[in-house]
Amino acid sequence: MSQPDIVQSALDGESVAARVGLGGDDLLLVTPTRTLVYRAEGLLSDETVEEFPHDAERVSVSEGRRKAKITLDYGLDGEETFSVPTKQLDQVLHPVLAGVLNARGITDSGETIKQTFRFSELTIVVTSARVVRHIGGAVWDEDYESYHFEDVTDLDFEEGSVATSVVITLGGSQERFKAPNEQARALRESLVDAVCAYHGVDDIDELRQAATPAEDDAATDPEGRVSFGDGPDPLDTSGVDGDIEREDGTEEAPEPTDAETTADDGFGGSGFESAGVADDDIAQELADLRSLVEEQNERLERQEQTIQQLIEELRQGR
Structure with a gap:
């Protein structure tokens, strides 16, 4: 669309991001760095172009019945104000605020408001990558909060009789604010669409599923049983030739065998061996060992039952 010569000169080759008609031939144009307000020639004035840089520290609005004023505060450099028809305030404020957020580094290059x-x-302010929230008399100043969609794991909307609470879950924390019911639907649709588009999901349910941490498979075996490390040490059968530990924790020294008492009885180099341990003694030692093994097996079985019960309770969400 062609621009008046005075506007083309003021643009100086800079691209126009938004253009809003202000009535008659008057125009408001928003570029990446500034807002231009063009006033066409009238009976009492010549055509003019005013420039309002976007590096403002504060943006405020005052509304009248017919005219609304937008003020950009530049800190030590003072304030600049321009007026627009009240009925077109929202159309104007949106691109102007977008320009300011971009110029102040609140939004990234390529991020869409x-x-x-x-x-x-x-x-x-809902962008393609975040929500910017500001509370106060100004529309925006440096006392703002921003929630990036990368951190959003859930969105919820709690309807009340007058207002709807918007609940944004960010990892383990939640942020809340309220919107009037008559505007809550538009806000809800805008937020849901932007968040889902950012995460590449179709709806909030899919976002919740994607945000749910996957169970750690490293601690389970192929049958789904939980591993508690390497388990108990293997049974030490060295007790046959050494001390055997009783169940109460004391140690029982094995009785000396005949082989031990007759080792030096003159049979050492004779080529003959001692008759050794009697059959009854061997049977008793084997019985003691079998009893010890059975006790150990019972303990392992009880441990396995405990593990299986723990697995079942974990599956039930206890």
Whole structure:
């Protein structure tokens, strides 16, 4: 679309991101760095172009019945104000605020400002990558909060009789704010669409599923049983030739065998061996060993039952 010569000169080759008609031939144009307000020639004035840089520290609005004023505060450099028809305030404020957020580094290059909502002293800006929230008399200043969609794991909307609470879950924390019911639906659709598009999901349920941590498979075997490490040490059968530990923790020294007492009885180099341990003694030692093994097996079985019970309770979410 062609621009008046005075506008083309003021643009100086800079691209136009947004263009809003202000009535008659008057125009408001938003570039990446500034807002231009063009006033066409009238009976009492010549055509003019005013420039408002976007590096403002504060943006405020005052509304009248017919005219609304937007003020950009530049700190020590003072303030600049321009007026627009009240009925077109939202159309104008949206691109101007987008330009300021971009110039101040609140949004990233290529990030799109989806929609701006004003609820009394609460301003919500929905972008393609985050939500910017500001509370106060100004539409925006440096006392703002920003929630990046990368951290959002859930969105919920709690409807009340007058307002709807918007609940944004960010990992383990939640942020809340309220929107009037008559505007809550538009805000809900804007937020859901932006968050789902960012995460590449179709709806919030899919977002919740994607945000649910996967169970750690490293601690389970192929049959789904939980591993508690390497388990108990293997049974030490060295007790046959050494001390055998009783169940109460004391140690029982084995009785000396005949082989041990007759080792030096003159049979050492004779080529003959001692008759050794009697059959009854061997049977008793084997019986003791069998009893010890059975006790150990019972303990292992009880441990296995405990593990299986723990697995079942974990599956039930206890």
